[in-house]
Amino acid sequence: MSRILIGTVAVLATSGVVGLPGATAATSAAAKVAPVASAVVVPAVDLPYGPDTCVNGFVWREARPDDHVCVTPETRTLTAEENAAAESRRDPGHGGYGPLACAVPYVWREAFDGDAVCVPVDRRTQARDDNAHAAERFVRNQQTQEKVQDKLGNALSQWMDANHVANASMAVMNQDVLVGEFDKGDQSGAEAPAPLASLSKAVTAVGVMTLIDDGRLTFDTTVAKLPQDFLTRTGLADHLDTFGAVTIGDLLRHRSGLTYDPVAANLLVGVPDTDDADLVLIKEAFGKPLGTRGKEVYNNVNYAILGRLISSMTGEGYESYVKRMVLAPRGAPGAHIEVRALGAYGGWVMSPVEYAQFARAFSPGARLLSQRAHTFIDAMAVADKGTYALGVVVKKPTQGRNLWHFGNWPGSTAVPQKFGSYFAMWNNGIAVTVAVDTNLSDSQQASLDTALRNAAGIA
Known part of the structure; x- marks a missing residue:
């Protein structure tokens, strides 16, 4: 993994809370990054095992006979043992994954397309890491090249200079593996906690998915069918004639018909910084007429409602439940809510690295979300514009999908100073999480999205 402190030291080699989520420069003299050396190509004809000869210390993995990914000898030995134990680790039909499903706690190794050998989770992570480094471990490719994480770091630095942004940090994932951390200015690093604003909505959405996967809710559950104590406490019991037919899916997609957003309108002025701020905001939102159900209108109160629902249905505080059931199991145990009033729609604080680990859930290959969750994400996605899904915005290009979200807080006398964030996961396996102050x-937002998309090789 590369770590670059942009503008500080050289490489060590080895949408927003307010408003809609965002849609869619040369390195400064102060930015010190490793130079790109000239390529030295080794002719394949001179190599003992042909073009796939591994560099010293590596051997072919041989997860199948033609698997020439270069790995350590220990990994090749473990791979052979996994192949031998494959049938003993199956539990056909488990989790809806058919006859090749794995028994708990095993997962598919996925060393290659269709690799359903069941292995511990860390071995799948190792296979992905080996795949990500496959090309550089061939002798024929022993040439210094600028890696994608370095391109992203340079692009972030250039964007900061062009947009007069002094402090930022970024985590980069490639094929669900952390490959780069970057920071510039006074930002204390991509492993330091940062407020992430509306990137919190994805956390809440995954919390809702735990209830759906447990059979306690469905995407089609209507507000009218939710527990009476929840309806009474939120005041929704008084609006069932106009809001009762709204579904959980509508709330997740910002298609509930709510149009007035008191968060965007008033920036929390006069709202108590407590866990009950969501009740104030929900009641304020219903003080204005509703719009058309089914039309996407971004509104923070949709996710305030969902956060309150999680607490009501679990009998546990929203933050406690989500930390235990959503974040800690997905690699973000240090996350917490700092500004209570921002809560489920914008209050989570975590490092870009931890958010990147959590957000692996949105990669289908990571199997950290159920298949029904991925189906929901894709169900309304189109190629020509972003649509809101499970706490993220999604577009459907020819292959795969692109996800993103911006978080933004303009600041006021009621809450901490301004901050912003950006998450994207593209269909080539690259994902970034950025925090700015x-x-x-x-x-x-648009220029940041463009700069990092281009650096990641996304058209």
Whole structure:
């Protein structure tokens, strides 16, 4: 993994809370990154095992006979043992994954397309890491090349200079493996906690998925069918004639018909910084007429309702439940809510690295979300514009899907200073999480998205 402190030291080699989520430069003199050396190509004809000869210390993995990914000898030995034990680790039909399903706690290794050998989770992670480094371990490719994480770091630095953003940090994932951490300015690193604003909505959405996967809710459950104590406490019991037919899926997609967003309108001025702020915001939102159910209108209160529902249905505080059931199991045990009033729609604080680990859930290959969750994400996705799904915005290009979200807080006298964030996961397996210490304008969001997409090789 590369770590770059942009503008500080050289490489060590080895949408927002307010407003809609965002849609869619040369390195400064202060930015010190490793130079790109000239390529030295080794002719394949001179290699003892042909073009796939591994560098010293590595051997072919041989997860199948033609598997020439270069790995350590220990990994090849473990791979052979996994192949031998494959049938003993199956539990056909488990989790809806058919006759090749794995018994708990095993998962498919996925060393290659169709590899359903059952292994511990860390061995699947190892296989992905080996695949990500496959090309550089061939002798024929022993040439210094600029890696994608370095391109992303340079792009972030250039964007910061062009947009007068002084402090930022970023985590980079490639094929669900952390490959880069970057920071510039006074930001204390991609492993330091940062407020992530509306990136919190994905956390809440995964919390809702735990209830759906447990059979306690469905995407089609209507507000009218929710527990009476929840309806009474939130005040929704008084609006069932106009809001009772709204579904959990509608809330997740911002298609509930709510149009007035008191968070965007008033920036929490006059709202108590407590866990009950969501009740105030929900009641304020219903003080104005509703719009059309089924039309996407981004509104923080949709996720305030969902956060309150999680607490009501589990009998546990929202933060406690989500930390235990959503974040800690997915690699973000240090996450917490700092501004209570922002809560389920914008209050989570975690490092970009921890958010990147959590957000692996949105990679189908990671199997950290159920198949029904991925089906929901894709169900309304189209190629020409972003649509809201499970706490993220999704577009459907020819292959795979692209996900993203911006978080933004403009600051006020009621809450901490300005901050912003950005998450994207593209269909080539690259994902980024960025935290900045300033509010980003629409044009800054768009240019950040463009700069990092281009650096990641996304058209």
